[in-house]
Amino acid sequence: xxxxxxxxxxxxxxxxxxxxxxxxxxxxxxxxxxxxxxxxxxxxxxxxxxxxxxxxxxxxxxxxxxxxxxxxxxxxxxxxxxxxxxxxxxxxxxxxxxxxxxxxxxxxxxxxxxxxxxxxxxxxxxxxxxxxxxxxxxxxxxxxxxxxxxxxxxxxxxxxxxxxxxxxxxxxxxxxxxxxxxxxxxxxxxxxxxxxxxxxxxxxxxxxxxxxxxxxxxxxxxxxxxxxxxxxxxxxxxxxxxxxxxxxxxxxxxxxxxxxxxxxxxxxxxxxxxxxxxxxxxxxxxxxxxxxxxxxxxxxxxxxxxxxxxxxxxxxxxxxxxxxxxxxxxxxxxxxxxxxxxxxxxxxxxxxxxxxxxxxxxxxxxxxxxx
Amino acid sequence: xxxxxxxxxxxxxxxxxxxxxxxxxxxxxxxxxxxxxxxxxxxxxxxxxxxxxxxxxxxxxxxxxxxxxxxxxxxxxxxxxxxxxxxxxxxxxxxxxxxxxxxxxxxxxxxxxxxxxxxxxxxxxxxxxxxxxxxxxxxxxxxxxxxxxxxxxxxxxxxxxxxxxxxxxxxxxxxxxxxxxxxxxxxxxxxxxxxxxxxxxxxxxxxxxxxxxxxxxxxxxxxxxxxxxxxxxxxxxxxxxxxxxxxxxxxxxxxxxxxxxxxxxxxxxxxxxxxxxxxxxxxxxxxxxxxxxxxxxxxxxxxxxxxxxxxxxxxxxxxxxxxxxxxxxxxxxxxxxxxxxxxxxxxxxxxxxxxxxxxxxxxxxxxxxxx
Numbered sequence: 001x002x003x004x005x006x007x008x009x010x011x012x013x014x015x016x017x018x019x020x021x022x023x024x025x026x027x028x029x030x031x032x033x034x035x036x037x038x039x040x041x042x043x044x045x046x047x048x049x050x051x052x053x054x055x056x057x058x059x060x061x062x063x064x065x066x067x068x069x070x071x072x073x074x075x076x077x078x079x080x081x082x083x084x085x086x087x088x089x090x091x092x093x094x095x096x097x098x099x100x101x102x103x104x105x106x107x108x109x110x111x112x113x114x115x116x117x118x119x120x121x122x123x124x125x126x127x128x129x130x131x132x133x134x135x136x137x138x139x140x141x142x143x144x145x146x147x148x149x150x151x152x153x154x155x156x157x158x159x160x161x162x163x164x165x166x167x168x169x170x171x172x173x174x175x176x177x178x179x180x181x182x183x184x185x186x187x188x189x190x191x192x193x194x195x196x197x198x199x200x201x202x203x204x205x206x207x208x209x210x211x212x213x214x215x216x217x218x219x220x221x222x223x224x225x226x227x228x229x230x231x232x233x234x235x236x237x238x239x240x241x242x243x244x245x246x247x248x249x250x251x252x253x254x255x256x257x258x259x260x261x262x263x264x265x266x267x268x269x270x271x272x273x274x275x276x277x278x279x280x281x282x283x284x285x286x287x288x289x290x291x292x293x294x295x296x297x298x299x300x301x302x303x304x305x306x307x308x309x310x311x312x313x314x315x316x317x318x319x320x321x322x323x324x325x326x327x328x329x330x331x332x333x334x335x336x337x338x339x340x341x342x343x344x345x346x347x348x349x350x351x352x353x354x355x356x357x358x359x360x361x362x363x364x365x366x367x368x369x370x371x
Numbered sequence: 372x373x374x375x376x377x378x379x380x381x382x383x384x385x386x387x388x389x390x391x392x393x394x395x396x397x398x399x400x401x402x403x404x405x406x407x408x409x410x411x412x413x414x415x416x417x418x419x420x421x422x423x424x425x426x427x428x429x430x431x432x433x434x435x436x437x438x439x440x441x442x443x444x445x446x447x448x449x450x451x452x453x454x455x456x457x458x459x460x461x462x463x464x465x466x467x468x469x470x471x472x473x474x475x476x477x478x479x480x481x482x483x484x485x486x487x488x489x490x491x492x493x494x495x496x497x498x499x500x501x502x503x504x505x506x507x508x509x510x511x512x513x514x515x516x517x518x519x520x521x522x523x524x525x526x527x528x529x530x531x532x533x534x535x536x537x538x539x540x541x542x543x544x545x546x547x548x549x550x551x552x553x554x555x556x557x558x559x560x561x562x563x564x565x566x567x568x569x570x571x572x573x574x575x576x577x578x579x580x581x582x583x584x585x586x587x588x589x590x591x592x593x594x595x596x597x598x599x600x601x602x603x604x605x606x607x608x609x610x611x612x613x614x615x616x617x618x619x620x621x622x623x624x625x626x627x628x629x630x631x632x633x634x635x636x637x638x639x640x641x642x643x644x645x646x647x648x649x650x651x652x653x654x655x656x657x658x659x660x661x662x663x664x665x666x667x668x669x670x671x672x673x674x675x676x677x678x679x680x681x682x683x684x685x686x687x688x689x690x691x692x693x694x695x696x697x698x699x700x701x702x703x704x705x706x707x708x709x710x711x712x713x714x715x716x717x718x719x720x721x722x723x724x725x726x727x728x729x730x731x732x733x734x735x736x737x738x739x740x741x742x
Contacts, residue, residue: 002385002603010381010603014373014554016681048556049420049581052598056581084580175599183385183603185419185556207578209455210420210427225686227423228546232373232381232554233604310387315596 001331003181009239010183010232017228025234026220029188032241036157036180036249037172037190039164045220046186046237047173047211048229051154054173054187056084057211058150062119062171062195064204065089070117070147072108072138075099076128076316077152081121088207093117099317100129100287102280105137112141120147124172125156128316130287130324131276132160139168148195154178157188158244159256159284159328170195176233179256179284180240181329185233243330256283258367259332263325266341266363270348271356275322284328287314289321291353296320299347307343334367372702374552380610381554381603388599396605397591400559403612407528407551407620408543408561410535416591417557417608418544418582419600422525425544425558427455428582429521433490433542433566435575436460441488441518443479443509446470447499447687448523452492459578464488470688471500471658473651476508483512491518495543496527499687501658501695502647503531510539519566525549528559529615530627530655530699541566547604550627550655551611552700556604614701627654629738630703634696637712637734641719642727646693655699658685660692662724667691670718678714705738 015021026045033044047054059081063069069090071082074097085092095111097103112120120142122133139149148170153162157172158179164172170192176182191199191213199213206212210227219226244252260283264274267288275287290296296313300323303309312324323344327336341359348355386392397416404415418425430452434440440461442453445468456463466482468474483491491513493504510520519541524533528543529550535543541563547553562570562584570584577583581598590597615623631654635645638659646658661667667684671694674680683695694715698707712730719726 007382011378014548017555018683019675019681049424050598050601053420053424053581056579060579080580087576087578087580177385177599177601183601184388184599185601185604205458207458208427208431209451209458210424210582228421228548228555230421230548230554230556233556304390310390312389 001181001329002183003240003243003330005243006182006236006239009235012235015231017231018223018225022231023223025231025238029234029238029241030220032238032245033188033190036241036244037162037164038166038249039190041164041190041192043191043196043217044189045216046188046234047216048227049187050184051173051175051187053211054175054189055081055152056208057187057189057213058171058173059084060088060208060211061199061206061213062148062150063088063090064202066091067119068093068115068117070112070115070120071095072103072111072120072122072133074101074103074129074133075123075126075131077126077154078123081123081152085121100131100276102131102277103133105134108137109141112138112145112147116145117147119150121150123152124162125153125160125282125284127155127285129276129318130282130285131280132156132282135167135169143168148198155282155284155328158252159332160282161253164190176237176240178326179329180237181243182236182240185230186237188237253283256328256332259327259334259337260286262334262363262366263327263337263341265366266337266359269357269362270341270345270359275318284326284332286325286327287322288325290323291348294348294351294353296323298351299323299344302347302350303343309340309343337363372552372700373554374611374614374701376614377553377607377610380606383606386602388602389594389596393602394594396602396609397600400605400609400612401591403609403616404559404561407612407615408533408535409537409620410561412535412561412563414562414567414588415560416587417559417605418587419598420558421555422544422546422558424582425546425560426452426523427579428558428560428584429542429544430455431459431579431582432570432577432584433519433521434459434461435573437462438490439464439486439488441483441486441491442466443474443482443491443493443504445472445474445500445502445504446494446497448497448525449494452494452523456492471502471647473502473648474504476505479508480512483509483516483518487516488518490521492521494523495533496524496531496653496655498526498656500647500689501653501656502651503527503653506538506540514539519569526653526655526699529623530703531653532624535561547608547611549697550700551608552614553607553611556601557608559608624654627699627703630698630705630708631657633705633734633737634698634708634712636737637708637730640728640733641712641716641730646689655697655703657696657698658693659696661694662719665719665722665724667694669722670694670715673718673721674714680711680714708734
């Protein structure tokens with residue numbers, strides 16, 4: 001859901017991509033991004049493409065051909081990072097878990113120590129499963145072997161503690177349409193000084209000119225023309241980031257946590273199970289299992305057509321098995337929690353499902369308890 | 372300049388990137404793009420990035436490593452295509468002219484026949500010089516040797532006859548912020564069936580996952596998830612394209628031609644020369660030479676600060692030598708021609724320049740004569 005102030009920002013008069021005002025704007029975005037990513041990094045930019053372009057920028061710049069690239073994957077987006085790294089000619093070593101199953105910290109550490117890669121990548125918030133992966137064991141082991149750490153923060157930024165510096169993440173990227181309450185179109189990215197140093201020492205040219213981070217550095221910080229970045233999209237992003245700063249980054253996380261816990265209480269009261277184990281769940285995206293005998297496509301169709309509500313289904317090994325229900329950014333409110341629970345329950349009842357208990361009461365109780 | 376209806380479109384409520392309504396929207400964009408590109412191609416999409424991402428998509432998909440890539444360049448953006456092709460590992464053969472100097476058709480044909488490349492690229496509308504390059508001799512020779520033709524239409528689409536089919540162009544890309552009167556952020560692209568066939572037969576994987584055209588085909592036409600395209604940007608693009616269709620594509624070209632001719636009449640009356648020879652000029656972007664004794668940076672600063680008007684300077688070999696003045700899309704109006712002439716004349720006078728004659732009268736006469 002896009003915040004009303006962001007919609008307004010989208011129709012502010014456009015300025016050119018080399019206008020002094022444009023660079024004031026990108027400077028504000030740089031500073032706000034540092035705040036929301038909890039980092040002292042100075043290289044904070046919005047790549048001119050969607051979240052996947054940020055993933056490709058991270059991989060294309062740091063996965064030099066022939067380099068060993070260690071990937072920890074337990075979902076679709078982890079696998080996508082591997083696909084991109086292979087296309088760049090990197091040698092990809094994988095530690096893979098079932099979709100939605102956590103990594104054992106010790107196993108993750110040993111994998112990295114054994115492989116001694118130059119780059120380690122993982123997905124902090126896996127949109128395909130609703131799972132949060134802890135950065136700490138990964139980045140500690142990566143730094144022991146002098147590897148850079150890439151973290152996909154597409155579904156965590158703005159809704160959960162990304163904490164780039166504290167977590168030892170070198171390269172993080174995200175999108176605008178989730179925790180930042182903007183339309184899609186940009187990929188906010190932060191890069192550590194250590195990673196930039198590595199990039200400057202890189203031997204081969206980055207295959208992508210469009211996503212070459214040193215060229216982008218020259219543009220955003222050196223004001224040297226590269227491509228025509230969109231002031232319109234940056235107005236929106238600045239507004240989305242300002243909303244977070246005004247609420248307080250940590251207050252925003254707490255709001256997401258509280259609404260997530262209430263949603264889970266309601267789901268469990270209804271008699272549904274969550275796919276991801278407690279303590280590993282995203283606060284932004286919930287993945288209840290589709291109960292026995294229910295067709296998830298019919299549920300989604302009912303919600304879209306009768307309630308104007310778009311939820312996603314599972315895919316890959318989770319096709320037909322989970323719902324993926326986003327409550328994030330501007331959309332993470334107590335009202336939405338109750339509304340979605342009620343609508344989901346109606347959709348399930350349409351297919352003969354009998355709720356175990358009172359989901360609304362459970363969610364309200366949870367909201368009351370965690371206020 | 373962004374059209375008011377496009378600003379309105381930007382704040383329409385967002386829908387998801389796999390919503391049925393999203394695909395209705397992308398289908399409308401597909402059809403309108405075919406109309407504005409004057410093509411029967413079915414592969415018309417908007418790449419989720421700026422014009423340069425369209426350039427990179429064209430190059431990365433068709434310049435396979437080791438393949439011979441012939442480039443005709445007479446400006447900055449032509450050189451940029453070469454840089455991208457080299458990064459993709461193609462063998463680049465160049466026919467280069469000075470910035471703003473036309474290709475001799477016979478020389479262009481002979482170059483292509485001699486090199487026998489798999490791909491030929493050129494810039495139809497060179498933003499760095501204000502020059503229009505004729506596609507015909509290039510594409511005729513390219514097709515003789517069974518090469519694909521890539522044309523950069525960044526500054527022609529919507530303002531001049533691109534005529535993809537008639538000109539034998541296989542892959543064309545453009546941007547949204549020039550002739551289409553939208554903010555930057557997407558790259559409208561069209562690909563011929565012949566080029567798609569070549570792409571399907573390609574042996575190596577495209578290095579860019581984000582810009583892999585066959586994956587994008589699966590998304591836009593097969594509705595298989597790839598990335599999260601921005602409905603917001605597509606609303607804007609649809610509106611910009613609809614404005615062109617409502618006016619009539621050819622009427623729009625004629626409007627640009629008429630306003631361009633009037634502007635040139637005014638410039639010449641003022642005593643300035645145009646950098647590009649008559650008959651080779653863009654109707655969208657005018658490049659008068661900076662007169663002797665005038666500092667172009669001061670002119671641009673005056674226009675920006677005193678008149679709120681942004682014009683561009685020359686760069687590379689044309690640094691300090693030309694102004695680059697865009698009058699395109701929604702901004703190509705008789706009123707703007709007269710306003711820019713008056714403002715430019717004031718700026719020049721500030722530096723002691725004495726206009727030769729009455730630029731306003733000359734422009735008005737031209738407008739009257741070509742109505």
